[in-house]
Amino acid sequence: MRTIAVVNQKGGCGKTITAINLSAFLAMAGRRVLLIDLDPQGHSTLGLSVSAPTRTMYDVFWSRNGGPEITIADVTRTVSKNFDLAPADILLSAIPEALSGLPGRENILTWGFSDLDACYDYVVVDCPPNVGMLTFNALMACSEALIPMEPSFFSLHGIAKLFETFEVLEQQNGHRISGRVLVTLYSGRSPFVKAVLDEVRGHLPGRHFETVIRYSVKLAEAASHGLPISEYATRSAGFEDYQALANEVLRQETAIEPAASTETTTAPAVTPDGVVFSIEAPGAEHVYLAGDFNDWKPDGSEMEAVGRVWKKLLKLAPGRYRYRYVVDGQWCTDPGNATIEPSPFGGADSVLVLNNPEPGEWPLPRSDDGTA
Numbered sequence: 001m002r003t004i005a006v007v008n009q010k011g012g013c014g015k016t017i018t019a020i021n022l023s024a025f026l027a028m029a030g031r032r033v034l035l036i037d038l039d040p041q042g043h044s045t046l047g048l049s050v051s052a053p054t055r056t057m058y059d060v061f062w063s064r065n066g067g068p069e070i071t072i073a074d075v076t077r078t079v080s081k082n083f084d085l086a087p088a089d090i091l092l093s094a095i096p097e098a099l100s101g102l103p104g105r106e107n108i109l110t111w112g113f114s115d116l117d118a119c120y121d122y123v124v125v126d127c128p129p130n131v132g133m134l135t136f137n138a139l140m141a142c143s144e145a146l147i148p149m150e151p152s153f154f155s156l157h158g159i160a161k162l163f164e165t166f167e168v169l170e171q172q173n174g175h176r177i178s179g180r181v182l183v184t185l186y187s188g189r190s191p192f193v194k195a196v197l198d199e200v201r202g203h204l205p206g207r208h209f210e211t212v213i214r215y216s217v218k219l220a221e222a223a224s225h226g227l228p229i230s231e232y233a234t235r236s237a238g239f240e241d242y243q244a245l246a247n248e249v250l251r252q253e254t255a256i257e258p259a260a261s262t263e264t265t266t267a268p269a270v271t272p273d274g275v276v277f278s279i280e281a282p283g284a285e286h287v288y289l290a291g292d293f294n295d296w297k298p299d300g301s302e303m304e305a306v307g308r309v310w311k312k313l314l315k316l317a318p319g320r321y322r323y324r325y326v327v328d329g330q331w332c333t334d335p336g337n338a339t340i341e342p343s344p345f346g347g348a349d350s351v352l353v354l355n356n357p358e359p360g361e362w363p364l365p366r367s368d369d370g371t372a
Helices: 015-028 043-047 057-065 090-098 105-113 133-141 153-173 191-203 217-224 237-260
Strands: 002-006 033-037 077-080 083-086 122-126 144-149 178-183 269-271 274-280 287-291 304-306 309-314 319-327 330-332 340-342 348-354
Touching (some): 002 015, 002 133, 015 122, 015 144, 015 217, 015 237, 033 043, 057 090, 057 105, 090 133, 105 133, 144 153, 153 178, 217 237
Parallel strands (some): 033 122
Antiparallel strands (some): 274 309, 287 319, 304 309
C-alpha cells in the first residue's frame, strides 16, 4: 500500500484539487484508493459532495482520548468504484488542542493505517495548509509527500522550508519521507513563470514530477459541482494533466517492482576503475544513488540507463557503506544485495563492505582525493 500526503503549508496552491483528482484517476486505473480529508475546512469532502457525514476523521482522533475506538473504516464513505473517502469537518480543528497532552498523539494516523493494507492500494491524505499536529500525523503515517506548488517566488521559499521539515522529521523521529514537487496553476504566459519552473527542475533533481498542471477553470468548476475532473470535463487541460500525473505515479510501480528480479541486477561490483552499482528499473525516468558516501543526498548522483539496467561508477576507499537507490522518487534497498540492516531513518539500508585486496586481486579503487 502506497501512502501519499498531499502537503503544503501555503494555501491556494491546488492541494485539495490535486488530492481529489489524483485519487479519482488512480481509481479509474483500477487501483483501490482511499482519500483521507485531514483539513478541518473539509474541502475534499465538499469537493466530492459528501455532505453532513455522521462520523468524520474528528471521531477517529478523538476516540484515542479514552473513548470507544473508532477506526478509519468506521468513517469511510464510498465515492465511486474503487474510490472511498474518509471525510472531515470543522470539528477537526479542535483536535490539536484537545489532544495536546496525549502521549503518542503524532502517531494516531499511523496506528489507523495498520488496518488498511488489505483494503487499499493507495491512501492519499489531503493535509491542512499548515505544519501542525494534523499535518505531522500525515507525514509520520505516509512514506511519500506530493507538494503542489504554484509558480511564484514565495512558493519557492516555502518549498525549501518544507524539505527542511522532512529532514528534521528524519533526524528527530527516524522517519524518512520521499517528497516530490508538482507545479500547479501553470499559465506559461510570462518569462517569470517559466523561470520558476526551470528553477524547480534545476535545483530539485529527482524530487519533482515531470507533469505540470496547467491553469484550467474547469478544475474549479468540477469541484463546485462535487465532481472530479474525470467526471466533469473529459476534454480539458485539467483532465489531461491529472491523467498524466496519475500515469506518472503508476509508472513508479513498474519502475520498482521489476527490481525484485536479480537476473540482471547484481550486488555492487569492484572493478579496477571503481565500484559499479546497478539496479534493473526499465520503467524509470530517473534513478539516483544515495548513501554514506554522499551524505544521503541524491543530487548529482543520477545513474545512467544501460538498457533495462541503471548503473553508477563510484571511487570508494575501503570501508563500510550504507546506501539505497532512489527510483523516480521512491527510496528502495538494493535487490541484488542481500546484506541489509535497519536504517536510523526508518526502513532498511543496503550494506557494502570494501576490504583491503588480497595479493593478486584487483587493486581497490581510490577515493577522489587519491587516497586508498
